[in-house]
Amino acid sequence: MSYKNVIQTIHKKFPEAIVNECENKGQREISLAKNRFYETMRVLQENTDLPYDLLIDILGIDYTPRTPRFDLVYILLSTKDFSRLIVRLKAEEGEEIPSVSSIWHSADWAEREVYDLMGIPFSDHPDLKRILTWKNFEGHPLRKDFPLEGKDFDKPFDPETIEDYT
Amino acid sequence: MAESKKMYLNMGPHHPATHGVLRIELELDGETIVNATPRIGYLHRGIEKLAENRNYQQIIPLTDRLDYASASANNMGYCVTVENLMGTEVPKRAQYLRVIMAELARIMGHHLWIGTHALDIGAMSVVFYAFRDREMIMDINEEIAGYRLTPTFFRIGGVAHDATPKFIQMVRDFVKWFPKGLDGYHKLLTENKIWTTRTMDIGTISAEEAVNYGFTGPSLRGSGVAYDLRKAFPYSSYDDFDFQIPVGDKGDVYDRYLVRMEEFSQSLKIIDQAIENLPEGPVNVDNPWISNPDLDEVQKDISALIRRFMIHVKGPVAPEAEVYQAVEGAKGELGFYLVGDGSEHPYRLKIRSPCFYLASALPRLMVGHMVADAIAIIGSIDVVLGEIDR
Numbered sequence: 001m002s003y004k005n006v007i008q009t010i011h012k013k014f015p016e017a018i019v020n021e022c023e024n025k026g027q028r029e030i031s032l033a034k035n036r037f038y039e040t041m042r043v044l045q046e047n048t049d050l051p052y053d054l055l056i057d058i059l060g061i062d063y064t065p066r067t068p069r070f071d072l073v074y075i076l077l078s079t080k081d082f083s084r085l086i087v088r089l090k091a092e093e094g095e096e097i098p099s100v101s102s103i104w105h106s107a108d109w110a111e112r113e114v115y116d117l118m119g120i121p122f123s124d125h126p127d128l129k130r131i132l133t134w135k136n137f138e139g140h141p142l143r144k145d146f147p148l149e150g151k152d153f154d155k156p157f158d159p160e161t162i163e164d165y166t
Numbered sequence: 167m168a169e170s171k172k173m174y175l176n177m178g179p180h181h182p183a184t185h186g187v188l189r190i191e192l193e194l195d196g197e198t199i200v201n202a203t204p205r206i207g208y209l210h211r212g213i214e215k216l217a218e219n220r221n222y223q224q225i226i227p228l229t230d231r232l233d234y235a236s237a238s239a240n241n242m243g244y245c246v247t248v249e250n251l252m253g254t255e256v257p258k259r260a261q262y263l264r265v266i267m268a269e270l271a272r273i274m275g276h277h278l279w280i281g282t283h284a285l286d287i288g289a290m291s292v293v294f295y296a297f298r299d300r301e302m303i304m305d306i307n308e309e310i311a312g313y314r315l316t317p318t319f320f321r322i323g324g325v326a327h328d329a330t331p332k333f334i335q336m337v338r339d340f341v342k343w344f345p346k347g348l349d350g351y352h353k354l355l356t357e358n359k360i361w362t363t364r365t366m367d368i369g370t371i372s373a374e375e376a377v378n379y380g381f382t383g384p385s386l387r388g389s390g391v392a393y394d395l396r397k398a399f400p401y402s403s404y405d406d407f408d409f410q411i412p413v414g415d416k417g418d419v420y421d422r423y424l425v426r427m428e429e430f431s432q433s434l435k436i437i438d439q440a441i442e443n444l445p446e447g448p449v450n451v452d453n454p455w456i457s458n459p460d461l462d463e464v465q466k467d468i469s470a471l472i473r474r475f476m477i478h479v480k481g482p483v484a485p486e487a488e489v490y491q492a493v494e495g496a497k498g499e500l501g502f503y504l505v506g507d508g509s510e511h512p513y514r515l516k517i518r519s520p521c522f523y524l525a526s527a528l529p530r531l532m533v534g535h536m537v538a539d540a541i542a543i544i545g546s547i548d549v550v551l552g553e554i555d556r
Contacts, residue, residue, distance in 0.1 A: 025250065025489055054377045056492075059503055059516040073503065075490055075518070079377055079391055082398035086490065106380025109526040132207040132555060141215055148219050
């Protein structure tokens, strides 16, 4: 019941926010539109019916050569009844997505990882920089056009060339 | 008036108390931490990228190397996800064997935690007792899988082979013996004055904040949220077993310690029930596209030989679908988001690592405490860098 209430609240506040709503292998899933994305996520976290207070993970999926190129998937969990919700958002290449790190603190590093490995930038992120690779690393490893063996595997490795954040 | 100056201390990546290659830049005022910046990525092996280029069976050994302290629990997460994607049901006996292996791995991970955590704080002797008991589980792993630390005993659709009578006897012996060992840890630490002084009211985090920082597993339960995937989303027959979820209330280092100590006995309870009620039957799903034929069969039957060859060369094929499945790893919610594209490789495999989020909260836990407490805090959230960096 309460899940329906949440969806209704969003429908009432932002009529065009939810593009699609479905169930995939018993998992609730909604697709959101880009405008009003941040506000909708805030409603999902702050509502009193079923607050999705735990952001489990954020991931990007590269569907090249499709446009928009990326799918961003947010996995949310409510500690009220331990139910999951998957939120999906489509993203163009190079397009900035509003950061949700001011809603869930766990989004801070999760977004940095998506930025680092998938190359999706986030706007209003407090500290958006690479997290697993280093500062002058070229490319984004999890994109489909990034070769498995890396870009300069045939050159000798020189640690002196690595710059890192200070 | 004396002038106060900030000092910067670089901790790690080669520091024994960081449990791997975690580097933390500490900003100190005297001995108090005013700011902490964790730096990760020293152990990044690109497991997610590698997984996109291997077939489904070949990824299982990679998952062993995520949280190498409790390898079978990672195998469980990955195999359950792939089976969910393919829509196969694993036989009951295999599910029970998996539960035994995963719970033994959880105990093994907690052994490493209690040993190193106590060693970091200065209780030297605990590590010897913990590793003595951990050795017994390593021997069990060796008996059933051949490997000690990373058994890779799981397969898509079941387990590698049936349990031997010796394995069952060894598990029974361990279940019988381990309560005594656990009692020893309690005697050494739980009411030890030095231990309680070092751990109580250190690194306290409230339930709301822990949830907001993405805590899961024993660290979240230490703050009082009874979220355990074995109860919330039962997988692999966990609803057959009777066990409790221990929770703390304050959310400090000591509470997280008590929760993990209780998890030892709850895991032991599950293993005891699983080994005593081990059902009869096959240990692999009866699906020629997924499971390996028996070696006996291979020697007599040419079609079984071809099938075995094809399973190993090509591997099982997953449908075009997406699935998120998570299990309770030793450190928290270990999730796998798997996108299949109708081929024998995953299109995308995202590993939700619990330690990644636990490490991101280190500044929040450390600020305001002394340098020596930083060590206690890292130990209490039990990070394993293989899982953070993937």
